[in-house]
Amino acid sequence: MIVLYPSYSFETMASGRDDAEANQLLSAWSALFHPALLEQAKHVPRWESASGCPYEVHTTLVLVPPCCESLLAADWIERQEARDIPILRDFQDREEILGKIFEKLEIGDHGFDAEYVADLHALGTAYFLTDMLVRHLRYMSMMDDTKLSSAVFDSIKAYREGDREKAVERLKDAFETISQSKEYFYPTKTYLLDLLLVTATTTGETFRKVLAELDRINLFISCRDLIALQEKNPESFAALKAACDAGKVQIIGDELVGRLPPGGDVRYSAQNIKLPPGGGQPTLPLLDIADRIRSGQAVYQDLLGVTPKIYGRLKTGMTPFHPQLLRLWGFEGAIHFAPLDGWKQSEQTQSKMIWKGIDGTKIDALVRYPINASSSEDFFALPSRLGQVINNDHAATVVFARFPGQKSIWLDDLLRMNRYAQALGTFSGIDEYFADTPQSGTVQQPGFGKYPGNALSEAVRNGEDDPISRWTELYADHAEQIQDSAMSTLLAMLGKPNEPTTEPQS
Numbered sequence: 001m002i003v004l005y006p007s008y009s010f011e012t013m014a015s016g017r018d019d020a021e022a023n024q025l026l027s028a029w030s031a032l033f034h035p036a037l038l039e040q041a042k043h044v045p046r047w048e049s050a051s052g053c054p055y056e057v058h059t060t061l062v063l064v065p066p067c068c069e070s071l072l073a074a075d076w077i078e079r080q081e082a083r084d085i086p087i088l089r090d091f092q093d094r095e096e097i098l099g100k101i102f103e104k105l106e107i108g109d110h111g112f113d114a115e116y117v118a119d120l121h122a123l124g125t126a127y128f129l130t131d132m133l134v135r136h137l138r139y140m141s142m143m144d145d146t147k148l149s150s151a152v153f154d155s156i157k158a159y160r161e162g163d164r165e166k167a168v169e170r171l172k173d174a175f176e177t178i179s180q181s182k183e184y185f186y187p188t189k190t191y192l193l194d195l196l197l198v199t200a201t202t203t204g205e206t207f208r209k210v211l212a213e214l215d216r217i218n219l220f221i222s223c224r225d226l227i228a229l230q231e232k233n234p235e236s237f238a239a240l241k242a243a244c245d246a247g248k249v250q251i252i253g254d255e256l257v258g259r260l261p262p263g264g265d266v267r268y269s270a271q272n273i274k275l276p277p278g279g280g281q282p283t284l285p286l287l288d289i290a291d292r293i294r295s296g297q298a299v300y301q302d303l304l305g306v307t308p309k310i311y312g313r314l315k316t317g318m319t320p321f322h323p324q325l326l327r328l329w330g331f332e333g334a335i336h337f338a339p340l341d342g343w344k345q346s347e348q349t350q351s352k353m354i355w356k357g358i359d360g361t362k363i364d365a366l367v368r369y370p371i372n373a374s375s376s377e378d379f380f381a382l383p384s385r386l387g388q389v390i391n392n393d394h395a396a397t398v399v400f401a402r403f404p405g406q407k408s409i410w411l412d413d414l415l416r417m418n419r420y421a422q423a424l425g426t427f428s429g430i431d432e433y434f435a436d437t438p439q440s441g442t443v444q445q446p447g448f449g450k451y452p453g454n455a456l457s458e459a460v461r462n463g464e465d466d467p468i469s470r471w472t473e474l475y476a477d478h479a480e481q482i483q484d485s486a487m488s489t490l491l492a493m494l495g496k497p498n499e500p501t502t503e504p505q506s
Contacts, residue, residue, distance in 0.1 A: 001041045001061045003028045004050040004068040011135045017067075020092070022380035024065035026125065026410060027094040032063070033124030034098060034117060035156050036110035044149050045124075055079060061101065064089040094121070094409065116159060116167070118416060123152070123174055125413035130178050130423045132383035137390070142181040148174055175420035182423065188390055190425030191351075191397045191433055192418075194411065195220050195252070195370060196404060197314065197339055200228045206405025208239045214415075217243065218430040220252045220339070220401075222314055223299040230303055237303075244304045250429045252335055253308030255289070255296035290325045297329060309333065309431050314340040318451050323357030333434035336365040339401050343452060344369040351389070351397035352437060356445035364434055364441075370401035379410040386424065395437035398425065 005025065007013045017025070032038075032045040041060045048057070050068035053076065062085060064077065069089065080087055086104050091097045101107070127143070134142045155170035196210065198221040211217065219240075221229075230237045243249045293311075301307050311326050312335030326334060334355060337344040344367070351368035371378045371385075382398070389396045402408055418427045428436070 001032045001037065001043070001045040001063070002048045002057060002059050003032065003045055003063045004053060004065065004072075005047050006050055006065070006068045006071055008049060008051055010047060010049070013132075017377060017380050019375060019377040021065070021067040023093060023376035024067055024091070026128070026376060026380060027092070027097055028063040028065050029128050030121045030124035030413070031094045031097040031101070032061075033120045033127075035112045035120050035159070036107055037061075037101065037105075038120070038152060039156055040105070040107070042153075044145065044152060056083070057085060059085065061086045061088065061105070063091075063097070066090060066092075112159065118412075119171060119420075120152075122413040122416040123171070123178070125410060126175065126178050126417040126423045129379070129383055130182055133386050133424065134181050136383050136387040144177055144181065148177045151177060172420045175417060175423060179421040179423040188396055190386065190390060190422075191395065191437070192414065192425040192427045193366075193370075193397065193399045193430065193433060194218060194373070194415070194427060195339070195399060195401045195430075197401055198225060198404060199314070199340070200225050200232075202403045202405065203229050203233050203236045204405075207236050210404045211239045211243045211248070215248065216427070216429050217249045218252065219249050220312060220314060220335075222254050223256045223296045226299060226303055241304055244306050249304075249306070250310075250431045251300055251304070251306055251308040252310050252312040252430060253296060253300050254311065254313045255292035256299055286321055286325075289319070289321060290328065293325050293329050310335065310434060313338055316341045316343045316452050320358040320446065320448055320451070323355050323363045324359050324361040326363055327361050331363065332431075334363055334365040336367045337369050339370060345446070345450070349392050350441040351393050351395050351399075352441040354439060354441055354443045356443050358445075362443065364438065366397070366399070366433075367441075368397050368399050370399035373400040373402035373408040373411045374406045376410065382424075395440040396425075397433075397437075 003025075005013050006021070013025075029045065029047075032041075038044065048054075050064075050071040053072065055073070055076070057080060062080060064072070064087060066089065069077075077087055077089070088097065088100055088104065091100060127148070131141055131143050151170045151174035155167045155174065158164075158166035158170060195218050198207065198219060203225075229240070240249070244251075297307055307330075309330075309332045311322070311331045311333070316338045318336070318338075322334065336353065336355060348367045351366065353365050353367050354362050355365040356362050371382075386396075386398060389398060400408075400411055402411065414424065415427060417423060
């Protein structure tokens with residue numbers, strides 16, 4: 001089986017492809033790793049340049065991605081069809097390709113279950129991306145195709161004989177062969193981070209499905225959205241709580257943006273917090289920001305029973321004060337970008353930096369901006385990106401970001417690959433990532449000018465009712481809380497020593 005590629009050399013193919021072309025090429029290659037097709041062809045697929053394809057090919061099947069047709073000789077397709085060579089063209093994705101191939105080759109019930117088929121598709125994706133990575137780094141393929149082919153067909157044979165244990169074992173050997181093609185020259189550990197971004201509009205059935213399917217989840221959810229989830233979608237909240245109790249979820253947490261009513265308990269509760277419509281960082285004194293961070297920790301602890309180790313904001317709002325405050329409240333790392341706002345530092349050569357605050361306090365921060373997990377274009381360019389990261393980075397890292405329910409078959413393939421071998425890298429929990437990569441990167445101390453936006457300017461831009469007076473009210477609320485707490489303490493000291501006192505708010 002042959003897949004045509006749209007360039008003069010295979011080494012230059014992985015750059016400059018738009019999303020549609022990237023999806024055509026990735027889909028064509030990985031589709032041919034369906035076990036029923038491999039079993040019939042009796043050989044793993046190979047690539048052939050569309051601009052230099054022989055006039056006579058001897059093969060079971062030729063896939064011609066639409067982006068290749070303009071490079072073929074004018075009568076090439078007609079010549080092959082005249083020789084009864086099956087040609088497949090005019091397709092976009094993997095499922096469409098498989099449907100057309102099964103129809104053309106008259107393949108009915110092939111007898112392979114969905115999990116095994118998905119594993120073979122993942123093998124095809126891993127094969128292509130890893131081979132392209134090695135070519136990018138070494139300008140030549142290091143893949144042991146003979147060893148790979150032997151493992152694949154031994155696995156398929158064992159599956160047909162009903163020996164599922166051997167089938168999985170030989171499939172693992174195939175993945176490890178792919179991994180060895182990189183590890184022989186580049187044994188550097190590469191980290192892959194999968195961030196699940198959750199907002200108030202992405203907490204329905206698809207969110208619950210992701211919670212059930214994934215073994216490890218790096219969950220990026222704000223305090224505001226967690227409160228809303230508990231109050232408005234109890235079914236999804238219960239699923240999240242169960243996943244946290246099972247140790248599947250690692251939270252990236254932010255601070256609590258809101259205010260307590262006068263006389264309210266300074267300890268967080270979902271019933272007494274008033275949330276303003278905005279979400280940015282207000283122009284508040286240092287101690288107020290510190291209290292917001294501490295209150296944010298209380299939200300996650302009270303609702304989910306977990307205390308986040310890693311701090312992050314889905315939208316802008318960080319300040320040079322944050323390293324000091326995050327260390328004060330026990331955070332071990334920070335995410336130094338805002339995925340919903342698109343804010344990030346200028347292009348970095350390192351995935352992490354040592355973030356130095358205004359007082360000199362330091363904390364590790366991830367600065368590598370994530371890849372859109374639903375983008376075929378980004379996955380097609382992954383070998384080139386990984387090559388740059390491996391050559392220059394102290395903690396070579398690639399970050400993926402997605403919303404629940406967002407389709408990403410290529411990320412699914414990589415996650416499945418990770419069960420067998422770490423060909424392109426190791427998927428890591430966010431907590432373990434910071435624990436495994438301490439003090440990596442350069443020391444940087446961004447000033448206030450590096451952090452765009454604050455709540456006042458956002459409130460004005462959003463046309464909110466109280467962009468200025470809200471801060472006066474907030475200060476008044478805090479003053480009343482402190483006064484109430486002080487009076488409670490005084491009464492207890494004067495005559496009611498057995499009554500509990502209210503902890504003063506910082």
